[in-house]
Amino acid sequence: MKTITTTLFLFGLLLGANATDTPDVRYLKFEELAANFNTLNSKGQMLECHSAFDVFLPEGKFAAEGIDILVPETPNVRGEKLLFLKWNYSEKKWNTIKGKKVSSKTINKKKYHLVHVNETGVYGLFNDDRAKGEIKFVLAPSLRFSKIEFSQENVQVNFEKQLFEKPRTTEVPFGSVSILSEIKMDVYSKRENKTTTYQYRLGEIPSSHRLTNKNNHTLVLITKKDLERINRSSTPQTPAP
Amino acid sequence: MKKLIAVLFCAGYLINAQANSTITIEFQKDSEKFTEGTVRALSIYAEELYLAKGIKVTLQEPSRNAEAKKQALFYKREKELKEFFKEEHLNFERISFNYEQEGKKKAPVISIEIVPHAVVAEIIRPDSTFTNKNKIALTCKYNDLELANEMSVVKFSSQEELYNSHVSSFFDNKIIFIRDLFRVEFPEGKIPTSGVTAEIVQGAENAKKKFTLLHWNNINKEWTKIGATKKPTKGARGYYFSATFEESGLYAIVENKSTSVVPVVAKAKKDVAITYIEILSTEPFLRIEGNVSDNQREATFKAPKNVENYVIRAVCKDAQGTEWIEETKVSKKTIIRYFQKSKKINAYFNN
Numbered sequence: 333m334k335t336i337t338t339t340l341f342l343f344g345l346l347l348g349a350n351a352t353d354t355p356d357v358r359y360l361k362f363e364e365l366a367a368n369f370n371t372l373n374s375k376g377q378m379l380e381c382h383s384a385f386d387v388f389l390p391e392g393k394f395a396a397e398g399i400d401i402l403v404p405e406t407p408n409v410r411g412e413k414l415l416f417l418k419w420n421y422s423e424k425k426w427n428t429i430k431g432k433k434v435s436s437k438t439i440n441k442k443k444y445h446l447v448h449v450n451e452t453g454v455y456g457l458f459n460d461d462r463a464k465g466e467i468k469f470v471l472a473p474s475l476r477f478s479k480i481e482f483s484q485e486n487v488q489v490n491f492e493k494q495l496f497e498k499p500r501t502t503e504v505p506f507g508s509v510s511i512l513s514e515i516k517m518d519v520y521s522k523r524e525n526k527t528t529t530y531q532y533r534l535g536e537i538p539s540s541h542r543l544t545n546k547n548n549h550t551l552v553l554i555t556k557k558d559l560e561r562i563n564r565s566s567t568p569q570t571p572a573p
Numbered sequence: 574m575k576k577l578i579a580v581l582f583c584a585g586y587l588i589n590a591q592a593n594s595t596i597t598i599e600f601q602k603d604s605e606k607f608t609e610g611t612v613r614a615l616s617i618y619a620e621e622l623y624l625a626k627g628i629k630v631t632l633q634e635p636s637r638n639a640e641a642k643k644q645a646l647f648y649k650r651e652k653e654l655k656e657f658f659k660e661e662h663l664n665f666e667r668i669s670f671n672y673e674q675e676g677k678k679k680a681p682v683i684s685i686e687i688v689p690h691a692v693v694a695e696i697i698r699p700d701s702t703f704t705n706k707n708k709i710a711l712t713c714k715y716n717d718l719e720l721a722n723e724m725s726v727v728k729f730s731s732q733e734e735l736y737n738s739h740v741s742s743f744f745d746n747k748i749i750f751i752r753d754l755f756r757v758e759f760p761e762g763k764i765p766t767s768g769v770t771a772e773i774v775q776g777a778e779n780a781k782k783k784f785t786l787l788h789w790n791n792i793n794k795e796w797t798k799i800g801a802t803k804k805p806t807k808g809a810r811g812y813y814f815s816a817t818f819e820e821s822g823l824y825a826i827v828e829n830k831s832t833s834v835v836p837v838v839a840k841a842k843k844d845v846a847i848t849y850i851e852i853l854s855t856e857p858f859l860r861i862e863g864n865v866s867d868n869q870r871e872a873t874f875k876a877p878k879n880v881e882n883y884v885i886r887a888v889c890k891d892a893q894g895t896e897w898i899e900e901t902k903v904s905k906k907t908i909i910r911y912f913q914k915s916k917k918i919n920a921y922f923n924n
Binding site (some may be wrong): 342380404405442484486487509510511512532533534535537539 | 790792793797810842844845846848865866867868869870891892893894
């Protein structure tokens, strides 16, 4: 019986060792990307994310030699230029990695972007085209921002900012805004001395309150009535501590 | 010296002639029984067959489309011959069976050749050609015969089928004209060892045109070129394009010609976001996905200039999350008028 137990234990150990000995690459869906990471570079510019992945490399051979990751190229897009960045957890920004470039490879007539990774971490391929323009949110006089989050799924951008000075206006460095962009903001009401979270799509603000000029600068004026309407259409939330 | 060479040559020729004995196997009418002449010939050559270094058997096999009765008789006769070899205790390791496509004029159905050298015991079969259920001529290796017989090659004919196939009219950064579109399915996800070649009939007007076979990659949503661009070849009933299918999926035969294009811009009305857009035409069949702008307010296309009518079909969404499909007709007139004016076409959606 003892022998069987020992064998099973060793077998378990082997299985365990095998499980952790294998590198793991997992694509991050947009929901996961938006929930945990922003898409800003080290200069605070917004980048459109082509694809992001979480890489685990076990100690030993894989960590020493690294692994190649193949990401399918976007069909019928020629000259797709991408940046390969690594997420910096302490700075909460995507940083460039020295000596790492995106190359291309064709396997069975299918084209792929190829990147080499030799460290565990979260990596992303971003379009090498910094977003131009901005979107400026202006609240009604008695209201103040304490936090703003902006995300747009079709181009995979995400922005999050804590606003300790509680301003009346705030900007998001992204100009190509869609009516389907999602905005989540914590709004402090001076009169009620209370902070409420509002979540809505940009198109829910009347078009007369959304003004875009030629340089992709959008001004969004948010009235109390808009917030009341948003409140009615969704359950109001108190911000997370 | 000259004489010596001549003598040696003649001797060699004679030895060779003597060694290569050929026995024509003849059968009684509608029977697998050998004719008397064949029985006699086999008894004469029995010892030679037994001692032969190598035996080559050539069999003219009926095609898959031949009458069942004819096929059955051939295989009975083939079996009868093998039985004879067994009865005579002939070593099968010295016999090669070479199956030929039936049709060689004056050639015997089955013949045996005794050769003065060892042969590799093998079964040589030619590529099999037959017509499938959809009346398409198929050619394949013998090993793939069963698979080819069960595979389906369905040609899409209606516009609805073409649209629902969701293939693109864009390949290698160019607009392509799809002449034929097929769904090829090998049974149970199997794949042939060497591909199955189908002869696709082309009209005489296409005789001088060059065509390319493309395979639709359903994962990358793009076409992959299969083989070389070529002209159809003349066959018994017209012109044929040989298309080799190596896996299941959608295949297109496209005309190898470039077409002049015009840029098209489709703009959505206010408070509407475009999530997907495509441009469609019925004659010729075209389906091109447009590139939706980052702000989802407009989309751009490269559309062929000389096509009469397009339909722009878009999937739209409002901020409340409601999704619907909008169709806008764009005629050549509109395109040319706008093209001349601003080099861009504004295909506004219906309000």
